[in-house]
Amino acid sequence: MTETILKIVVSGLLNGGIYALIAMGLSLQYGVAKVLNIAHGEFIMLGALITWTLYTGFGINPLLSLAISGPLLFVIGFVLHRTLFTSLKNRSPSPAALEGNSLLVAFGLMFIIQNIAILRWSALGKSYKYLDTVVWVAGTAFRVNRLVALAVAVGVGVTFYLFLTRSRPGKAIRAAAQDPGTAGLMGININRVLPLCFGLGAFLAGLAGLLISMCYTGSTPFMGLSNTVIALIVVVLGGLGSIPGSFIGGLILGLIGSIVSNWDTALVLVAFYAIFMILLLIRPVGIFGKK
Amino acid sequence: MDITRFIPTNRKLLLVGLLILIIFLTTFPLYSKEYYIRLMAIIFMYIVLAVSWAMFSGPTGYMSLAPAAFFGVGVYTAALLYQLKGPLLPLPAVIVVGSLASFMLAFLTGLVTLRLKGIYFAIFTFGLVVFLKELINYLEITVSKVGGRHISYVSNTTVFYILLGICVATLLTAYFIRRSRLGLAMQSIGGNEEAAAHMGVNTTRVKILTFAISAVFMGAAGATTAPRLVYVDPGLAFNVTYSFIPILMAVFGGMGTLYGPVIGAAVFAYTEIRLRQQYPYYYMLTWGIILIIIIFFLPAGLAGLIPKLRDRLGGPISKLWKGGKAEEHAHT
């Protein structure tokens, strides 16, 4: 009994940690850069597949490969925002138009990135084994890679959470998310902060993808979509625009997912969506959202 | 409203042209090869999807990412009710059921999300496709114990005529909504929702109603297309690409006008049938790039080029368009 509970909790925290990273990334992009990046999942996918290539093709240890994939995805995100979304902001007549336009652009990006990935990696599932040995904790068997991934996910998540809530640049970012205009007046360079946050969001997605590829088999170019949907649900759960909320929301949803998964894995996404619907009915602003 | 009141002679010319087109299309299968019948049917399907998406998202500015969900509902209704091993209902009935199911889904979606800010609507409609896929997959595997279903055969010609009918219905509905109270209400919501509400528009009701109506046609198109797919499983039925394509077509053609999405649909359908089989990934990749280029440089789509052309060409063509437009503004 304790074995099952322990497995559920660890699994929940692992997934939750990954969800938290993904959602914080998306929240950074929506909250600060004002782009609802529905292509977010594609960056996760890129993270996973790039890690696979670096490990199986070049023998680079997945955890170390972050030094390559991380900055790479950060730069891609930064450049995309600087070229596409900043330009959209200047062209859009109203915030509503900007939101609509950037949504469509992100949709286009999703298909572009996905198809590039299919061309590069083909549609077949990619897996690799790393740190696949089993350890025994409290009488329960765990794979090392999952424990390491959990540590990394939660570690990075907590660090980021603290960075946002305690440090000055972190607070500046949150200020920019709440009120870009005033933040600009307070001396925050909006033109640099927005693409920076977008790039940071891409980085977090890439890291999440790396961890996913480490723990789960069968990464394909199509894995992005369901991750984007989960990220969106977490962001709404935590509160649109609240990055700390995404962290907490991710952990909560991860644990719920783990419990549901114990009963039937195929129901996890259905359960998430059901929660999403209830959320929209009773408290759309989410846990930390303001009415 | 009295229709004849606002048709000047130039419009009557257009109507005659349309009539000729309808006659041509109705007799088309009698003298064409199967290949072209299939192509036209696909064009009709895409027109239905593009025009019905633009029907709601165009004037209101609420980006629905759900066409794939409604299309999929139609497809899967046919998969359940029109099976190879024995259809439960005749095809027209199946299509009606599929349309109603889509309507219900859209209505419920609207009830939940359209009373909130547009971003929630976008998020919910985006995830809806994935949700339905997972849900129906689960139900099929655990309850019905099937992986996929085979659908009964329907000839290309039958599909052609049904899709032609649905296409005409969609275009007529779109046309009359544009000129109606509902159309004006939607435009006001797109212009400034808060002001619209303050002028007496019941914004939530207007949005839900139009959204649900637009879904009807998507469901009908799905149910009609399903037999041509032959084999259907939840993954094939609920495919997010079918959300991308109508949006692409409508934005490319110009979502502010009625004929814009039609142009976009025709171009896409034609290029798809020629190119997508051979270069599926480059094909979609290119369209993704085109979508982004259009949003940046031609936000009004191809249809946005028409006024610019009009100014250059002058003469009878310009009078044809100008006459029509001035009437449109004076009478609603």
Place this chain on the structure above:
Amino acid sequence: MHILEGHGVTKLFGGLAAVSNVDFHVDQGEIVGQIGPNGAGKTTLFNLISAALPFSSGEIRFKGQKLNGLKPNQICQKGVARTFQQTKIFADMPVFQNVLVGAMFGTPTRISAADANREASQKLEFVGLSAMSATLVKDLTLVNQKRVEVARALATKPELLLLDELMAGLNPAEVSEAMELVRKIRDEGITIFMVEHVMKAIMGICGRVMVLHHGEKIAEGTPQEISCNKQVIEIYLGEEAHAGS
């Protein structure tokens, strides 16, 4: 019975009271003004009346009926119309269409297209914009955009019209024209409640003025009484008055 009255109207944003326990009333046929420094809560009060924002506490009655809990479109159909501080026009639509929206949907019973068209034309003529019927509103000057907003509000056949800083951004000639328009509206039998910073307008056309400051009503009376009120003078001139003494 007052046509519009509020008791204990309060609106809190977190801990901050934008409007604090305000009592007010407007009688049929009056032109009542609301003045006060920026952030005093004037537009918030309008937003509470028109249901753009929900109450924290208190109640507002229109012709004796409670407005609490109603939605903006319902309040409009009951006979309260408004314009907005930042013009909320339908920018990409022609002038006629903008006013037509008001005519079509502003009445509690369904109106025919022909009647709505007629109503819209009339209101456009009333504000002097008939010549620009087909122009897109985004191509108009600010003063004409404001005229469109007024015509649109009038097309909803209101008994009470809330004007939110109608004169803002207008030059002196335009202000005089606007004052004339407001008088014309009152002569049609419509009661007017207006927020203004332009003192010429307040002094010139308001029969009664109320002063808000930090969300509270601190003074009320005729324009003459208000202009002599020490507290009001202090708020507006602040340190200057003290520096002078």
